[in-house]
Amino acid sequence: MTDTILANATLVLPNEVINGSLAIKDGVITAIDQGNAVPANAIDCDGDLLLPGLIELHTDNLERHIEPRPKVNWPHASAIIAHDAELASVGITTVFDALRVGSVTSNKKTNYGEYARHLADEILDLRAKGALRISHFLHLRAEVCSETLIAELAKFGPDDRIGIVSLMDHTPGQRQFRDLSQLRAYVCGKHGLSDLEFESHVAEQRALSDQLGAVHEAAAVAEARRFGAVLASHDDTTAEQVAVSAQHGAHFAEFPTTLEAATACHAQGIKVMMGAPNLIRGGSHSGNVAASRLAEADLLDIVSSDYVPSALLSSALLLGDLWGDVARGVRTVTQAPAAAVGLFDRGHLDIGARGDVIRVARIAGVAALRGTWVQGKRVG
Numbered sequence: 007m008t009d010t011i012l013a014n015a016t017l018v019l020p021n022e023v024i025n026g027s028l029a030i031k032d033g034v035i036t037a038i039d040q041g042n043a044v045p046a047n048a049i050d051c052d053g054d055l056l057l058p059g060l061i062e063l064h065t066d067n068l069e070r071h072i073e074p075r076p077k078v079n080w081p082h083a084s085a086i087i088a089h090d091a092e093l094a095s096v097g098i099t100t101v102f103d104a105l106r107v108g109s110v111t112s113n114k115k116t117n118y119g120e121y122a123r124h125l126a127d128e129i130l131d132l133r134a135k136g137a138l139r140i141s142h143f144l145h146l147r148a149e150v151c152s153e154t155l156i157a158e159l160a161k162f163g164p165d166d167r168i169g170i171v172s173l174m175d176h177t178p179g180q181r182q183f184r185d186l187s188q189l190r191a192y193v194c195g196k197h198g199l200s201d202l203e204f205e206s207h208v209a210e211q212r213a214l215s216d217q218l219g220a221v222h223e224a225a226a227v228a229e230a231r232r233f234g235a236v237l238a239s240h241d242d243t244t245a246e247q248v249a250v251s252a253q254h255g256a257h258f259a260e261f262p263t264t265l266e267a268a269t270a271c272h273a274q275g276i277k278v279m280m281g282a283p284n285l286i287r288g289g290s291h292s293g294n295v296a297a298s299r300l301a302e303a304d305l306l307d308i309v310s311s312d313y314v315p316s317a318l319l320s321s322a323l324l325l326g327d328l329w330g331d332v333a334r335g336v337r338t339v340t341q342a343p344a345a346a347v348g349l350f351d352r353g354h355l356d357i358g359a360r361g362d363v364i365r366v367a368r369i370a371g372v373a374a375l376r377g378t379w380v381q382g383k384r385v386g
Contacts, residue, residue: 009029009030009031009047009382010029010030010031010049010361010379010382010383010384011027011028011029011030011045011047011048011049012027012028012029012030012048012049012051012056012363012365013026013027013042013043013044013045013048013049013050013051014027014042014043014044014048014050014051014052014053015027015028015051015053015054015055015056015365016051016053016054016055016056017038017055017056017355018055018056018057018058018332018333018336018355019038019333019354019355019356020333020337020341020354020355020356021333022333023332023333024040025040025041025042025053026038026039026040026041026042027039027041027043027044027045027048028056028355028363030361030363030379030381030382031361031382032382033360033361033381033382034358034359034360034361034381034382035355035356035357035358035359035360035361035363036357037357038355038356038357049377051365051376054365054366054367054376055365055366055367055368056355056363056364056365056366057097057322057336057340057355057363057364057366058336058340058341058352058353058354058355058359058362058363058364059097059098059099059100059140059340059352059353059360059362059363059364059378059379059380060096060097060098060099060100060318060319060322060339060340060364061098061099061100061339061340061343061344061349061352061353062093062098062100062101062102062310062311062315062318062343063102063145063170063238063258063260063279063308063310063343063346063347064102064104064145064170064172064260064279064310064312065093065101065102065103065104065310065311065312065313065315066104066312066313067089067092067093067311067313067315068085068086068089068103068104068125070313071085071086071088071089071092072085072125082125082128083128083132083137086128086129086132086138087132087137087138089103090132090137090138090139090140090142091139091386092315093140093315094139094140094378094380094385094386095375095378095386096311096315096316096318096319096375097318097319097364097366097375097378097386098140098311098315098318099140099141099352099362099364099378099380099385100140100141100142100143100344100349100352100353100362101140101141101142101143102143102144102145102169102170102347103129103142103143103144103145104145104147104172105121105122105125105126105144105145105146105147106121106122106147106149106174107120107122107146107147107148107149107155107158107159107162108148108149108150108151108152108153108154108155108158108174108222109149109152109153109154109158110152110153110214111153111154112153112210120154120158122146122158122162123158123161123162126144126162126166129142129144130166130167139380139385139386140380140385141352141362141380142167143167143168143169143170143347144166144167144168144169144170145168145169145170145171145172146159146162146168146170146171146172146233146235147172147174147240148171148172148173148174148222148226148229149174149175149222150173150174150175150215150218150219150222150223150226151175151211151214151215151218151219151222152214152218152222153214153218155218155222155225155226156221156222156225159225159226159229160229162229162233163232163233164232164233164234166233168233168234168235169235169236169347169349170235170236170237170238170347171226171229171230171233171235171236171237171238172237172238172239172240172260173223173226173227173237173238173239173240173251173254173256174240174241175215175219175223175240175241223254227254227255236257236258236346236347236348237254237255237256237257238256238257238258238259238260238279239251239254239256239258239259239260239276240259240260240261241260241261241262241263242259242262242263242267242270242271243262243263243264243266243267244264244266244267244270245266245267245269245270247267248262248267248270248271248274248276249270249274251271251274251276252274252275252276256276257276257277257346257347258276258277258278258279258307258308258346259271259276259277259278259279260279260310261279261280261281261284261294261312262278262280262295263290263294263295264294264295265295265299265300265303265305268295268300268303268305268306269303269305271305272305277307277308277342277346278300278305278306278307278308279307279308279309279310279343279346280297280300280306280308280309280310281297281309281310281311281312281313281317282297282309282310282311282312282314282317282318282320282321283311283312283313283314283317284296284297284312285297285298285301285309285317285321285324285325286314286317286320286321286324297309298328301325301328301329302328306325306338307338307342307346308338308339308342308343308346309321309322309325309338309339309343310343318339319339319364319366319373319375320372320373321338321339322335322336322338322339322340323335323336323366323368323373325338340353340354341353341354360381361379361380361381361382362379362380362381363378363379364377364378364379365377365378
């Protein structure tokens with residue numbers, strides 16, 4: 007590969023910020039030097055920030071490209087390529103594409119079907135053909151309150167680049183949907199249910215959870231081990247739920263909904279991940295604990311863009327300002343998520359690390375991406 011030299015930059019290293027230059031050769035970082043000199047063959051960064059490429063563990067962004075309007079099914083190859091390009095354009099260089107496994111087909115109004123295996127094949131095929139700019143892994147969101155989880159998980163194997171399996175439980179009346187008024191607004195708004203139909207939906211989901219929830223949860227934990235994937239919990243609300251997640255071997259907790267749960271996660275050695283939109287908006291759109299509150303309590307380790315890819319970079323700089331430590335803020339979207347899934351070759355600017363680097367300017371307090379390199383190759 008051609009050498010890439012980025013000079014006259016503000017380098018955000020794992021634990022400090024320096025002025026200097028960075029060189030990439032054969033896909034890895036080969037030199038980091040201090041000083042503002044700009045060699046003839048270098049890119050002059052004009053003092054902009056140089057950060058490791060961002061690591062995204064949980065994003066729903068692909069779904070938005072596949073279904074840009076309700077009931078509009080966009081051609082998948084085009085959607086995947088557009089999704090990939092969008093992530094590169096906001097500084098994300100490694101993504102774990104979140105795909106739901108586990109469907110409900112018995113209710114005509116609120117049913118949702120299987121799609122993960124087919125879509126995973128399409129992602130992996132485009133990757134093999136060199137059509138994607140950034141590094142893609144799979145994140146299987148195992149919906150335990152479903153009818154088909156075990157059968158859908160059985161279609162995947164250790165060769166499918168599955169990095170994460172998360173335990174999703176959307177049973178009404180607990181976790182994310184412990185406030186039924188929030189669930190009512192979501193489900194009735196999405197499906198146009200009457201009050202009577204909503205009550206029937208709640209009863210059906212609770213019955214399904216009673217029948218299959220425990221079996222599905224155990225199966226998902228076992229399948230994560232078979233895949234060699236990291237296990238994550240989702241929407242833990244109580245210390246008791248966190249204790250169960252710890253028993254299952256969860257490495258990190260996606261979006262704990264309360265201060266109690268986040269505190270319990272740290273006590274159990276489980277890293278806490280929160281959503282960048284929550285942080286930037288100043289609170290949760292569904293009434294759960296604010297990410298900023300966890301940050302102020304030193305209970306926030308990892309940030310995910312969730313449903314707004316551009317929010318990931320902005321949140322890192324916001325946290326850097328909040329903590330008075332730019333390097334610490336950047337670690338929440340680079341080194342910390344990479345370590346949580348065992349990717350120690352990326353997420354930090356060090357000699358020998360992957361040459362995944364982004365150039366960022368701060369203009370009027372807003373993060374403006376000026377370049378994305380993956381293994382030294384410019385992709386955005």
